[in-house]
Amino acid sequence: MNQKEILNKVKIWVKEIHENENNGHDFFHVQRVVNNTKNICEQLPCNAFYAELLAWLHDVGDYKLHNGSDQTQEMVSRVLADCGFPQDEIEVVVSDVKKISFKGGFNEKSKKVEVLIVQDADRLDAIGAIGIARAFAYGGSKNSPLYEPQKTYEEIKSEEEYKNSESSTIQHFYDKLLQLKNRMNTAVAKEIAIKRHAFMLRFLEVFYDEWNGRS
Numbered sequence: 001m002n003q004k005e006i007l008n009k010v011k012i013w014v015k016e017i018h019e020n021e022n023n024g025h026d027f028f029h030v031q032r033v034v035n036n037t038k039n040i041c042e043q044l045p046c047n048a049f050y051a052e053l054l055a056w057l058h059d060v061g062d063y064k065l066h067n068g069s070d071q072t073q074e075m076v077s078r079v080l081a082d083c084g085f086p087q088d089e090i091e092v093v094v095s096d097v098k099k100i101s102f103k104g105g106f107n108e109k110s111k112k113v114e115v116l117i118v119q120d121a122d123r124l125d126a127i128g129a130i131g132i133a134r135a136f137a138y139g140g141s142k143n144s145p146l147y148e149p150q151k152t153y154e155e156i157k158s159e160e161e162y163k164n165s166e167s168s169t170i171q172h173f174y175d176k177l178l179q180l181k182n183r184m185n186t187a188v189a190k191e192i193a194i195k196r197h198a199f200m201l202r203f204l205e206v207f208y209d210e211w212n213g214r215s
């Protein structure tokens with residue numbers, strides 16, 4: 001298989017996995033991450049094929065799609081074996097995919113430019129208007145309150161705490177969304193993130209004003 005055929009096969013396969021998912025990890029999310037990835041790749045020296053492959057695969061094994069247990073190893077191995085990848089290359093992809101997700105910012109950091117690009121591409125989709133929509137969709141699926149005005153802010157200190165957090169969706173802005181601008185790896189993504197960050201701050205301002213009857 002040539003690179004184009006591989007990406008096509010992976011795309012069709014990934015679409016099936018994400019098909020019935022509605023709480024933030026649907027196939028449209030994956031497509032946007034691929035588009036963000038291509039956009040960043042155009043402006044940086046990198047292996048664009050490898051970055052796109054990682055983008056398609058970045059959420060296939062996510063624990064939220066598989067009853068709470070991470071299936072990255074199994075899922076990525078299955079599709080890449082079907083595409084004729086040798087075992088040692090599959091292991092490299094599995095290990096790179098595992099480094100992409102946010103998980104509270106506690107997982108191992110990669111030095112590979114393609115991983116850093118897809119990480120930025122994924123994080124861009126968690127902020128701005130789409131990010132806000134995804135956060136409330138996720139919160140709704142977990143029965144989380146929109147906002148808990150009496151609660152004081154408590155910093156999340158581990159991946160476990162991040163995963164098990166039952167706090168409000170507004171709290172999630174402080175736990176993750178507002179941190180992402182300063183965690184971007186590439187200058188291209190940082191520039192986009194600055195605009196999306198400003199929009200989230202404006203959203204919060206209006207939210208609190210309306211909540212407190214000030215507008």
Ligand code: ADP
Nearest residue numbers: 024101102103126134135136138139165169172
């Ligand atoms: P990643 O796959 O990068 O680890 P997550 O799986 O944590 O990211 O998040 C997937 C989507 O769901 C993102 O848009 C994220 O902001 C949102 N999300 C995750 N946890 C929460 C939460 N506790 N409340 C609201 N939205 C959340």
Ligand code: NI
Nearest residue numbers: 033058059122
């Ligand atoms: Ni993602």
